[in-house]
Amino acid sequence: MLFANVNGQKHEATPKTFGICPLCNSTVFSKCGEINVWHWAHQKDEYCDNWYEPETAWHKSWKFVFGKDNCEIIIKREGEKHIADVLTNEGVVIELQNSPMPNHTAVEREKFYREQMIWIINGSHFRNNFTYEASTLSYGEQWYWRNEVVQTEYGIVDKETGELVTQPEKEYNFSWRWPRKSWEYAKRKIYIDFGDEYLFMVTAGMGTNQGKGKLISKKSFLSEHQGNLEFLETLINRN
Numbered sequence: 029m030l031f032a033n034v035n036g037q038k039h040e041a042t043p044k045t046f047g048i049c050p051l052c053n054s055t056v057f058s059k060c061g062e063i064n065v066w067h068w069a070h071q072k073d074e075y076c077d078n079w080y081e082p083e084t085a086w087h088k089s090w091k092f093v094f095g096k097d098n099c100e101i102i103i104k105r106e107g108e109k110h111i112a113d114v115l116t117n118e119g120v121v122i123e124l125q126n127s128p129m130p131n132h133t134a135v136e137r138e139k140f141y142r143e144q145m146i147w148i149i150n151g152s153h154f155r156n157n158f159t160y161e162a163s164t165l166s167y168g169e170q171w172y173w174r175n176e177v178v179q180t181e182y183g184i185v186d187k188e189t190g191e192l193v194t195q196p197e198k199e200y201n202f203s204w205r206w207p208r209k210s211w212e213y214a215k216r217k218i219y220i221d222f223g224d225e226y227l228f229m230v231t232a233g234m235g236t237n238q239g240k241g242k243l244i245s246k247k248s249f250l251s252e253h254q255g256n257l258e259f260l261e262t263l264i265n266r267n
């Protein structure tokens with residue numbers, strides 16, 4: 029975890045300090061080396077949350093975009109408690125997943141966090157096995173052919189009425205060699221982060237060899253979920 033309680037305050041790890049784990053109340057120790065992201069660890073590196081995965085720079089960037097008050101939030105439900113990676117002001121849980129996980133875990137986590145939850149997966153590890161291209165005749169293109177529109181500085185305008193119109197999002201087909209099958213049963217929205225300015229939102233076939241998706245700019249994703257746009261660059265072109 030990136031934050032622990034130090035003197036009653038939510039604190040980042042600093043060298044040679046200790047704090048209290050907000051989930052299990054045991055003492056945690058700062059780990060501030062040169063290779064890993066500075067974080068807090070339990071004794072003997074035991075984890076009190078079985079959904080925990082080691083912190084990476086990727087986790088840190090996403091958490092910091094949503095800010096200290098909205099990341100690593102404890103959620104208690106029916107005698108169970110977990111640390112949600114992000115909880116937005118509008119009550120959406122965003123779970124960040126960097127590494128492969130056991131088959132049942134995605135479903136368990138979705139069940140616990142309920143409907144108001146989305147996933148962001150670090151796709152940089154399988155970027156070379158995942159390709160996508162626009163559907164040969166995507167909905168977006170058909171729409172352009174049917175509608176008399178013109179691109180202006182204000183956006184796309186209907187030639188006849190002069191009204192601003194919204195362009196439908198282009199659909200992409202993906203093919204995924206050696207897909208991470210544990211995602212096959214996930215039901216919540218999944219966004220794959222390949223490290224560029226877009227997120228690939230999977231609309232069909234997650235965890236399988238072929239499916240569909242759309243590209244959503246990280247900027248619009250942050251706008252929708254109240255992330256800090258000043259930190260947008262920290263999510264782009266970093267690997």
Ligand SMILES: [Zn+2]
Binds near residue numbers: 054077
């Ligand atoms: Zn703990």
